[in-house]
Amino acid sequence: MAPRCWRWWHWSTWRRTRPPLPGSTPTSGGSDEVRDPANAKVLRKKRRRGQLGVKLGKLHLLTLLLEQPPQICVVGSGPAGFYTAQHLLKHHPQAHVDIYEKQLVPFGLVRFGVAPDHPEVKNVINTFTQTARSARCAFRGNVVVGRDVAVPELRAAYHAVVLSYGAEDHRALEIPGEELPGVFSARAFVGWYNGLPENRELAPDLSCDTAVILGQGNVALDVARILLTPPEHLEKTDITEAALGVLRQSRVKTVWIVGRRGPLQVAFTIKELREMIQLPGTRPILDPADFLGLQDRIKDVPRPRKRLTELLLRTATEKPGTEDAARQAPASRAWGLRFFRSPQQVLPSPDGRRAAGIRLAVTRLEGVGEAARAVPTGDTEDLPCGLVLSSVGYKSRPIDPSVPFDPKLGVIPNMEGRVVDVPGLYCSGWVKRGPTGVIATTMTDSFLTGQMLLQDLKAGLLPPGPRPGYAAIEALLSSRGVQPVSFSDWEKLDAEEVSRGKGAGKPREKLLDPQEMLGLLGR
Numbered sequence: 001m002a003p004r005c006w007r008w009w010h011w012s013t014w015r016r017t018r019p020p021l022p023g024s025t026p027t028s029g030g031s032d033e034v035r036d037p038a039n040a041k042v043l044r045k046k047r048r049r050g051q052l053g054v055k056l057g058k059l060h061l062l063t064l065l066l067e068q069p070p071q072i073c074v075v076g077s078g079p080a081g082f083y084t085a086q087h088l089l090k091h092h093p094q095a096h097v098d099i100y101e102k103q104l105v106p107f108g109l110v111r112f113g114v115a116p117d118h119p120e121v122k123n124v125i126n127t128f129t130q131t132a133r134s135a136r137c138a139f140r141g142n143v144v145v146g147r148d149v150a151v152p153e154l155r156a157a158y159h160a161v162v163l164s165y166g167a168e169d170h171r172a173l174e175i176p177g178e179e180l181p182g183v184f185s186a187r188a189f190v191g192w193y194n195g196l197p198e199n200r201e202l203a204p205d206l207s208c209d210t211a212v213i214l215g216q217g218n219v220a221l222d223v224a225r226i227l228l229t230p231p232e233h234l235e236k237t238d239i240t241e242a243a244l245g246v247l248r249q250s251r252v253k254t255v256w257i258v259g260r261r262g263p264l265q266v267a268f269t270i271k272e273l274r275e276m277i278q279l280p281g282t283r284p285i286l287d288p289a290d291f292l293g294l295q296d297r298i299k300d301v302p303r304p305r306k307r308l309t310e311l312l313l314r315t316a317t318e319k320p321g322t323e324d325a326a327r328q329a330p331a332s333r334a335w336g337l338r339f340f341r342s343p344q345q346v347l348p349s350p351d352g353r354r355a356a357g358i359r360l361a362v363t364r365l366e367g368v369g370e371a372a373r374a375v376p377t378g379d380t381e382d383l384p385c386g387l388v389l390s391s392v393g394y395k396s397r398p399i400d401p402s403v404p405f406d407p408k409l410g411v412i413p414n415m416e417g418r419v420v421d422v423p424g425l426y427c428s429g430w431v432k433r434g435p436t437g438v439i440a441t442t443m444t445d446s447f448l449t450g451q452m453l454l455q456d457l458k459a460g461l462l463p464p465g466p467r468p469g470y471a472a473i474e475a476l477l478s479s480r481g482v483q484p485v486s487f488s489d490w491e492k493l494d495a496e497e498v499s500r501g502k503g504a505g506k507p508r509e510k511l512l513d514p515q516e517m518l519g520l521l522g523r
């Protein structure tokens, strides 16, 4: 049936199949009136009241039917999931939203990505918590969509499904030696210091002198900063105690951050660069030759890029001011930017058992500005190092064979959040637009997805009739031995983390072991 408007469809179907309404059975009142005319007035009054009751009953039922709450499910509890839910709850007074999450704990990269020394960024958790506490929202943690429950099962149970499951993989370098011990993805390294359960055993060996980070984005700077920050400065953050222990033993003195293009194409932003320049106990190493002629070329670039490049230029070519010079003079650690170098091979140690360096192809630029491409010149350079961290971007995975996926772009094909060719299926966040953009960007695009969904609901484009929502999924999960956790379960774990952190003056000591977490919840 073409769902002109599912509410109307539901109402007319109900009218045909409804049980009799209370007070609507035919009365024998007429004959009573004839037998006892004195009683006629009372009986007429009664009948009018009965008819009014019938009308009110109908109206009440109609209202209930019209208010049949749309059951919506969101997959992923990172910023995209929470901001989509927030928009839906705010702009539809009856909508019910279930947020499914594979981890036992919510908040995605806000918990497992954002650097521990950036606590202010994590304040968004307060807003997400308000959303999760809404009576019309429920957090369903410990459920891996695509494994524990399939997307078609969710689509059958809900009026609409929003996929907001982020980008959980890292982009591979696809160069020889990438698999050697001593080579890690930045994704895993970040997961390790932030307490992501799957990375808790990473234990990177930091006994080497030099580390190389491949890629020049903000994640690369996060990783460089955590490697070089004096550990006592991290002690009051929510970095895991295990990571702090390893960082305290670190012998890494120099960190190279390597880009295949030039200073005008770096992907990091000015605030994060400034933090590096001001990092206690470190000094920057920039080669002035990389910046020759740049002063003239930045005149016409957009303002944020211009200011960023000017800061790079000043740092590379000018003597540091008194304050910076005083900080840098005793520095025992250094970080540097290497430009026009593309990773070609991870070089093994003589016994072949671990990484001992990286071979870089020297590049030059073809084209200008942001769009310039790095092409190899044919020359190479070997850079000795004991640790290689590949920070060339994250990548989304396909979630379910029924969901279209563009493997090249690593996104779900969509039009403003509507999944192409699959009515009732939506996406938001990194899986919608690719693994770039800060939390604010993710918020904007998630609100847009929410808006599209509500437009479709209003236009009658979503399935008609009631949907069982979580009731149906709960039965499926239970039959499969899956034990979902609720938001109040998270609040118990949260309280435990906060209490464990208190002794050390940390905001929290993160729980790392899912079994222990389930134990704490009495499962």
Ligand SMILES: Cc1cc2nc3c(=O)[nH]c(=O)nc-3n(C[C@H](O)[C@H](O)[C@H](O)COP(=O)(O)OP(=O)(O)OC[C@H]3O[C@@H](n4cnc5c(N)ncnc54)[C@H](O)[C@@H]3O)c2cc1C
Binding pocket: 075, 076, 077, 078, 079, 080, 081, 100, 101, 102, 103, 106, 107, 108, 109, 110, 113, 114, 115, 118, 121, 143, 144, 145, 146, 164, 165, 166, 167, 168, 190, 219, 222, 394, 399, 428, 429, 430, 431, 436, 437, 438, 439, 440, 442
């Ligand atoms: C290392 C790092 C640091 C960052 N720092 C900052 C910063 O300081 N400031 C800033 O503004 N932005 C920062 N960002 C960017 C910001 O984190 C992203 O914009 C944002 O997290 C993207 O949101 P998302 O919801 O799409 O993805 P995510 O945050 O990754 O959320 C996706 C969620 O889906 C869940 N999930 C995945 N698969 C499944 C499944 N099959 N079933 C159920 N659930 C699933 C995941 O567990 C996760 O909770 C950082 C990013 C990274 C990588």
Ligand SMILES: NC(=O)c1ccc[n+]([C@@H]2O[C@H](COP(=O)([O-])OP(=O)(O)OC[C@H]3O[C@@H](n4cnc5c(N)ncnc54)[C@H](OP(=O)(O)O)[C@@H]3O)[C@@H](O)[C@H]2O)c1
Binding pocket: 173, 214, 215, 216, 217, 218, 219, 220, 222, 259, 260, 261, 265, 266, 267, 268, 272, 342, 343, 391, 392, 393, 394, 435, 436, 437, 438
């Ligand atoms: N503090 C913060 O606000 C913060 C912190 C962390 C992350 N984030 C955000 O999260 C998003 C993801 O960050 P990200 O650093 O993972 O990604 P990114 O910003 O896309 O940077 C990726 C870097 O890897 C390089 N690269 C990609 N493929 C490569 C290859 N094959 N060989 C060599 N280099 C390659 C890119 O160079 P090319 O440009 O040449 O491709 C770029 O320098 C960004 O939007 C970022 O701003 C924000």
